[in-house]
Amino acid sequence: MTNETSTAGLRNVVRIYRAVSGEVHALRGVDVDFPPGGITAIAGPSGGGKSTLLSILALRDRASAGTVTLFGTDVTEARDSTLKRLRRSSIAWVPQRPTHGLFPHLTAIENLYQTAQIRGRTGGLEPVAALDLLGLTHRADAPPSRLSGGEQQRLAVAAALTHAPDLVVADEPTAELDDGNAERVLQALTKVAAQGTTCVLSSHDPRALRRLPRVLHLRHGVLSAERSGSEPAEPRQADAVIDSAGRIQLSPEALKLFPARRARMQIVDGQVVLKAPEENPC
Numbered sequence: 001m002t003n004e005t006s007t008a009g010l011r012n013v014v015r016i017y018r019a020v021s022g023e024v025h026a027l028r029g030v031d032v033d034f035p036p037g038g039i040t041a042i043a044g045p046s047g048g049g050k051s052t053l054l055s056i057l058a059l060r061d062r063a064s065a066g067t068v069t070l071f072g073t074d075v076t077e078a079r080d081s082t083l084k085r086l087r088r089s090s091i092a093w094v095p096q097r098p099t100h101g102l103f104p105h106l107t108a109i110e111n112l113y114q115t116a117q118i119r120g121r122t123g124g125l126e127p128v129a130a131l132d133l134l135g136l137t138h139r140a141d142a143p144p145s146r147l148s149g150g151e152q153q154r155l156a157v158a159a160a161l162t163h164a165p166d167l168v169v170a171d172e173p174t175a176e177l178d179d180g181n182a183e184r185v186l187q188a189l190t191k192v193a194a195q196g197t198t199c200v201l202s203s204h205d206p207r208a209l210r211r212l213p214r215v216l217h218l219r220h221g222v223l224s225a226e227r228s229g230s231e232p233a234e235p236r237q238a239d240a241v242i243d244s245a246g247r248i249q250l251s252p253e254a255l256k257l258f259p260a261r262r263a264r265m266q267i268v269d270g271q272v273v274l275k276a277p278e279e280n281p282c
């Protein structure tokens with residue numbers, strides 16, 4: 001049974017892709033609820049099934065087995081026309097490559113007005129305020145093709161928030177962004193969540209994972225233990241090679257913790273600890 005208070009609930013959801021090379025079991029029995037007004041990050045390694053889970057949640061794909069309940073309705077077997085109506089009225093999808101969701105012939109601000117109009121809902125962020133919240137006021141008159149990747153990503157988030165969706169589903173919404181703009185996106189999602197919108201995003205981004213209240217890990221299509229963002233993540237270990245000059249090569253996952261490529265080293269009780277240096281407070 002899906003928790004009746006949740007915006008969305010998946011029960012024993014399986015997704016099998018049939019490729020030329022054979023079957024790919026992208027989701028292997030996922031059980032999860034997304035409560036109204038909550039923000040949940042889906043983390044996990046590449047290929048773990050994050051995009052597949054988000055696509056099913058955003059009604060852009062169907063489960064091969066299991067049950068999907070959205071807004072109190074079992075939509076597992078719903079007709080395509082019903083899914084389309086729900087997508088349009090209640091769900092904002094922020095794709096990994098944001099230009100896919102934007103109107104290329106319209107300016108940034110026109111994109112927001114057009115999205116709000118097409119969705120036919122009121123109560124979302126006003127387009128001028130949405131641009132301001134995402135730090136795009138100075139780009140209001142530029143079409144998507146003249147925006148940087150990060151600006152396009154923020155415009156896609158702004159568009160998602162202009163029509164008061166019940167559910168925002170965002171695939172890696174901070175991936176292309178510097179710290180300040182990643183923070184803007186997280187603040188914008190936090191703001192709409194406080195107004196009751198449920199937000200679910202996939203992320204590899206340690207900045208987002210540290211900051212968000214609920215983080216679920218998806219690995220090989222299986223959701224593992226839930227932790228709140230404030231709890232420390234389980235320590236992970238990996239071997240690293242030290243060359244004769246004392247240089248150490250970090251794994252890509254560890255390297256992401258050092259975006260400025262500088263580290264502060266401490267030797268404590270015979271152990272070497274590497275930390276990203278704190279920002280200069282001045």
Ligand SMILES: Nc1ncnc2c1ncn2[C@@H]1O[C@H](COP(=O)(O)OP(=O)(O)OP(=O)(O)O)[C@@H](O)[C@H]1O
Binds near residue numbers: 048
């Ligand atoms: N259309 C498809 N046809 C066949 N296999 C697919 C298809 N889409 C995804 N897969 C496979 O399903 C598995 C899960 O993919 P998915 O894109 O959901 O993972 P992900 O966690 O989002 O990865 P990433 O972080 O790299 O985006 C992978 O093995 C992937 O190769």
